[in-house]
Amino acid sequence: MPQHVRGVIARAKGEPVRIETIVVPDPGPGEAVVKVQACGVCHTDLHYREGGINDEFPFLLGHEAAGIVEQVGPDVTDVAPGDFVILNWRAVCGKCRACRRGRPQYCFDTHNARQKMTLAEDGTELSPALGIGAFAEKTLVAAGQCTKVDPAASPAAAGLLGCGVMAGIGAAINTGGVGRGDSVAVIGCGGVGAAAVAGARLAGAARIIAVDLDDRKLSTARGLGATHTVNSRTSDAVETIRELTGGFGADVVIEAVGRPETYEQAFYARDLAGTVVLVGVPTPEMRIDLPLLDVFGRGGSLKSSWYGDCLPSRDFPLLIDLYQQGRLDLDAFVSETIALDEVEEAFARMHKGDVLRSVVIL
Incomplete structure (x- = not known):
């Protein structure tokens, strides 16, 4: 059954973001619903709000995230409900010329979830930031966007590997x-x-x-x-x-x-x-x-x-292992933790250079 959750929406260029109720559909083939635990506030989200990426408003912002897989659709085998995952914006296809040459980190046909999340009030389709949209209590992604890692890792630190730190x-x-x-x-x-x-x-x-x-x-x-x-x-x-x-x-x-x-x-x-x-x-x-x-x-x-030429399935677990060993201080990147309704203020602090990363905790 589709779920109603809160998410951070950018309605129009330059307008302050606001919390709205969104509808997350049940996962279809190759998709997963993830309960978001933490999501970093990245410059890319601000670019979306300012219309610097494209004009496909309204946007569901947020993409540097970690959380727990709640549901998976048919034919999903790499992750299962209960897995702790970092979300990525490059689910590789396995079929393009880069993938066939054994270079999936350069995949030319990465993909996101096929279904759209929508605004609860009128059914307007949302454009999730980088195909993720994780400034929300739950989000729908392609299962290939979920990389399973050690659940002992801090969600606030682990999620940052999803974009800026990995880059x-x-x-x-x-x-x-x-x-x-x-x-x-x-x-x-x-x-x-x-x-x-x-x-x-x-x-x-x-x-x-x-x-x-x-x-x-x-x-x-x-x-x-x-x-x-x-x-x-x-x-x-x-x-x-x-x-x-x-x-x-x-x-x-x-x-x-x-x-x-x-x-x-x-x-x-x-x-x-x-x-x-x-x-x-x-x-x-x-x-x-x-x-x-x-x-x-x-x-x-x-x-x-581009994205640090990373292959999430290879690089995320390795870097989490180094974090757990004390050899990579991911916690140092977390300047502050905030609530979902504090994203707009976090944008202002980021723009002034006051923080390395604000991280939304859900």
Whole structure:
């Protein structure tokens, strides 16, 4: 029987979000209903509210989530009611050319639940953020969006792997290929950049240089493994990174802002034959202008990292194990826990840079 639950809805561009009653249908083939326990407040949710993703209002916001599988539809075998899961927005198809080549992390045909959740008052179909919609007491997703992990993990910390933390860690380890003894610079130390610092530390980087305009974020980055910090308001980021790497530049530079200016910094702050990883999300109008001779002459790799090039079924359980062992401090990313009706205020704190992550507890 369909269930009526509370959820955070963005009705129109720029309007404050509000709590409304939504209808969650019974799961169909390949679908699951998840009772949400915790969901992080991510910049992507704010982008949805501002119309920066698309204009398919109304949106059911929230996507960095963990919870308990409550029901599954026909033909679902990978998860069962009672499983503790982290939700992801890339349920792989297993059939596309990437999947057939053994690279499901690049799946070109990821999918979400086929059925739509709706507003209880008039049946309007909702667009769930990143196909998840987890600022709600319960949500409907494709079963492949559920990754089973150790139920002893804190839901508030575990859910953050569903987006920003995984994006940052994956940018360092999966996309950047950071290895033991490497030098790494991370430009932009919000949630994703801070996670990239943590990922570089996990990979065994010898020197990890965190760059930001905010000393609070730099302090957090140092706690997560940065060996050096650079406030680019007062220091030239490129010159300082070079000074800290023997005059050469870093082996891997991760750009976690998504702006032309910071991408150019990343490009010139890397060593010859080094790697630049773009994980910050640019807006459609942004352009980059680099001398083609410099692109050719400096060699190396210019990469983009989408969701940290992760494979949730592989990466989520591994990172939860590292968290349980005390080797990955996911709790450090949780700045505060809030109620479902405090999301709008959390957006304001996030926009000001006052928090790394607010996490809704249900």
